[in-house]
Amino acid sequence: MAWADVQNLTHQTRPSRPTYLPPHLRQLGARGGCSNRNSFPPPAGPSFNQRQRATPYDIITEKLEQVELTDNGNVINLDAYEDVPVEATGSDIPLAVKSFGEIEMCEALNENIKRRKYVKPTPIQRHAIPIVMARRDLMACAQTGSGKTAAFCFPIISRILGDRFGQVVVSGHGVRTRIAYPTALILSPTRELSCQIHDEAKKFAYQTGVKVVVAYGGAPIAQQLYNLEKGVDILVATPGRLVDMIERERVSLKMIKYLALDEADRMLDMGFEHQIRKIVQQMDMPPPGTRQTMLFSATFPDDIQRLASDFLSNYIFLTVGKVGSSTDLIAQRVELVQDMEKRCHLMKLLSTQKANGTHGKPALTLVFVETKRGADALEHSLSMNGFPAIAIHGDKVQRERERALRSFKSGATPILVATDVASRGLDIPHVAHVINFDFPKDIDDYVHRIGRTGRAGNSGMATAFFSDKNMPLAKALVELMQEAKQEVPTWLSHCAQNFVGSVRSTRYGRSKFGGSDFRSSQNDYYYPSTNSNGDANSFVDTCADVYNAGGYAAPTSFDNYASAGDRSSNADYYGAHNPGPYAHYSSADDYPPANIDAFAARSNGNEYGYGSIVASGWD
Ligand SMILES: Nc1ncnc2c1ncn2[C@@H]1O[C@H](COP(=O)(O)OP(=O)(O)OP(=O)(O)O)[C@@H](O)[C@H]1O
Numbered sequence: 001m002a003w004a005d006v007q008n009l010t011h012q013t014r015p016s017r018p019t020y021l022p023p024h025l026r027q028l029g030a031r032g033g034c035s036n037r038n039s040f041p042p043p044a045g046p047s048f049n050q051r052q053r054a055t056p057y058d059i060i061t062e063k064l065e066q067v068e069l070t071d072n073g074n075v076i077n078l079d080a081y082e083d084v085p086v087e088a089t090g091s092d093i094p095l096a097v098k099s100f101g102e103i104e105m106c107e108a109l110n111e112n113i114k115r116r117k118y119v120k121p122t123p124i125q126r127h128a129i130p131i132v133m134a135r136r137d138l139m140a141c142a143q144t145g146s147g148k149t150a151a152f153c154f155p156i157i158s159r160i161l162g163d164r165f166g167q168v169v170v171s172g173h174g175v176r177t178r179i180a181y182p183t184a185l186i187l188s189p190t191r192e193l194s195c196q197i198h199d200e201a202k203k204f205a206y207q208t209g210v211k212v213v214v215a216y217g218g219a220p221i222a223q224q225l226y227n228l229e230k231g232v233d234i235l236v237a238t239p240g241r242l243v244d245m246i247e248r249e250r251v252s253l254k255m256i257k258y259l260a261l262d263e264a265d266r267m268l269d270m271g272f273e274h275q276i277r278k279i280v281q282q283m284d285m286p287p288p289g290t291r292q293t294m295l296f297s298a299t300f301p302d303d304i305q306r307l308a309s310d311f312l313s314n315y316i317f318l319t320v321g322k323v324g325s326s327t328d329l330i331a332q333r334v335e336l337v338q339d340m341e342k343r344c345h346l347m348k349l350l351s352t353q354k355a356n357g358t359h360g361k362p363a364l365t366l367v368f369v370e371t372k373r374g375a376d377a378l379e380h381s382l383s384m385n386g387f388p389a390i391a392i393h394g395d396k397v398q399r400e401r402e403r404a405l406r407s408f409k410s411g412a413t414p415i416l417v418a419t420d421v422a423s424r425g426l427d428i429p430h431v432a433h434v435i436n437f438d439f440p441k442d443i444d445d446y447v448h449r450i451g452r453t454g455r456a457g458n459s460g461m462a463t464a465f466f467s468d469k470n471m472p473l474a475k476a477l478v479e480l481m482q483e484a485k486q487e488v489p490t491w492l493s494h495c496a497q498n499f500v501g502s503v504r505s506t507r508y509g510r511s512k513f514g515g516s517d518f519r520s521s522q523n524d525y526y527y528p529s530t531n532s533n534g535d536a537n538s539f540v541d542t543c544a545d546v547y548n549a550g551g552y553a554a555p556t557s558f559d560n561y562a563s564a565g566d567r568s569s570n571a572d573y574y575g576a577h578n579p580g581p582y583a584h585y586s587s588a589d590d591y592p593p594a595n596i597d598a599f600a601a602r603s604n605g606n607e608y609g610y611g612s613i614v615a616s617g618w619d
Pocket residue numbers: 074076078117118119120121122125142143144145146147148149150297298424425426427451452455456
């Protein structure tokens with residue numbers, strides 16, 4: 001296959017249908033709705049508003065004009081990431097590199113990196129790639145659009161090639177087997193994101209012999225099984241389809257050496273956690289320590305970090321930029337708009353927006369709404385009023401979803417109305433404006449949504465409609481905007497200061513963004529969380545790992561853990577090493593708590609930050 005063919009890879013599982021007509025063209029001549037009907041594209045020349053003052057759209061266009069276009073049309077301005085703060089915690093952290101040349105990767109991979117015109121690594125790549133190459137587990141957090149995909153793809157490809165060197169290749173290469181045994185598994189929450197990661201990985205694996213296959217729901221399984229039969233090294237999958245394939249005994253995870261979870265916090269959030277646990281802990285996958293595990297996201301709340309640590313062994317926690325923050329490349333604007341006025345307001349906004357971006361590329365606008373019905377309704381309303389829009393959400397069949405995305409990417413339909421199905425990971429060039437028509441329920445979702453613009457060092461624009469019912473999020477939004485050096489409207493600051501009421505989850509609170517390695521809240525010594533069963537013995541096991549890592553005698557049972565025998569040396573250790581919460585364990589009598597009740601009592605009071613132990617049934 002030629003390189004050009006690889007560049008143009010798309011997921012055509014079926015023959016393409018006759019020319020697709022987006023709704024705005026199907027409904028030409030239709031009437032109704034707001035007074036701005038048929039106002040897209042806007043009339044030539046500056047509008048009244050534009051004559052009065054420079055609009056934010058002028059600012060975006062100006063910024064986009066300043067950046068350089070590369071041959072493949074991708075706009076890349078990586079210097080924008082140079083001054084982001086980087087923090088790594090854990091033991092024996094491998095040194096970061098400055099260039100791809102410093103990393104020992106195979107020649108074919110280096111060639112592909114050059115072909116892709118990646119001249120130098122982004123900060124997350126500079127730090128994460130050496131960590132994975134050094135066979136360490138990693139929980140990594142870096143801002144949206146900063147190159148996390150390559151940060152896990154490069155070392156996985158490289159390590160697979162390294163492992164293969166000098167070995168006789170056994171399964172999956174040239175020999176057709178009904179059960180596929182991938183070496184690496186990359187899990188992502190949506191079909192579109194899995195396809196995107198697959199495309200990326202395939203480009204970087206070009207001519208290396210490393211086989212990349214994708215499996216996702218909504219598309220016929222037969223073709224995907226056929227692709228697997230031909231051999232697979234790296235399987236990129238959505239959880240549901242993967243479980244299906246494992247249960248049909250067409251995929252086995254026995255040989256997995258590398259596991260990557262993209263958008264890991266989403267994967268471990270309520271919707272997916274059960275499935276992920278099943279895949280990682282109950283379907284023959286080698287345990288942590290035997291396999292290498294990498295978790296990546298732009299947001300990592302503490303509670304999710306705690307859950308995630310079950311999947312990791314002696315890992316490094318890496319943050320590039322502030323965890324859960326948005327990049328200051330995105331100009332954020334918040335407008336107070338009540339629900340009834342949103343549609344008209346949106347249309348006014350769209351009609352003042354320039355129809356065309358720079359360099360002959362259309363400026364794309366992504367509009368986020370809360371519900372699938374809301375997405376369909378808004379698509380209809382916009383189309384009827386002359387704004388070329390198309391919707392994407394989870395109730396559409398996969399073919400429609402893919403079509404919507406294609407039509408948007410190509411600029412044929414420059415407005416995409418989406419639910420959160422499109423909020424994470426999607427890398428669509430030329431998205432100039434993200435509009436939060438419905439403000440999300442969680443501030444982390446806001447970070448991911450606006451992150452569809454302002455990628456790879458480019459500028460972008462994000463507008464949010466904020467109404468009375470969004471008040472609980474005012475404080476978190478203000479903090480986020482301030483952190484990203486954005487101008488906060490006075491009315492929003494007032495809302496943030498004056499809001500009294502309950503906040504849905506602690507994640508809204510600033511301290512709960514997951515601003516640091518959650519282990520550090522237990523000082524330089526920490527207990528990994530209990531397992532999901534709240535099993536005391538497993539807690540002792542995890543304690544044993546920690547003790548071993550610190551070079552101290554590991555207790556072998558809870559009784560042993562609580563026995564006086566271990567107390568004195570450990571009490572000394574704690575006294576010496578932990579000026580913080582453990583400093584008072586200076587006597588053998590005091591440490592550790594004499595029995596599980598005492599421990600639970602202290603935990604309950606959150607003395608160790610383990611309030612959840614009792615709740616989870618550990619006691
Ligand atoms: N070293 C590099 N040089 C040039 N371009 C790069 C480099 N690394 C990544 N990119 C480009 O930057 C864009 C964003 O990368 P990617 O999609 O991996 O971001 P991300 O951090 O995973 O974002 P998100 O948090 O939204 O998932 C992509 O178009 C990618 O090709």
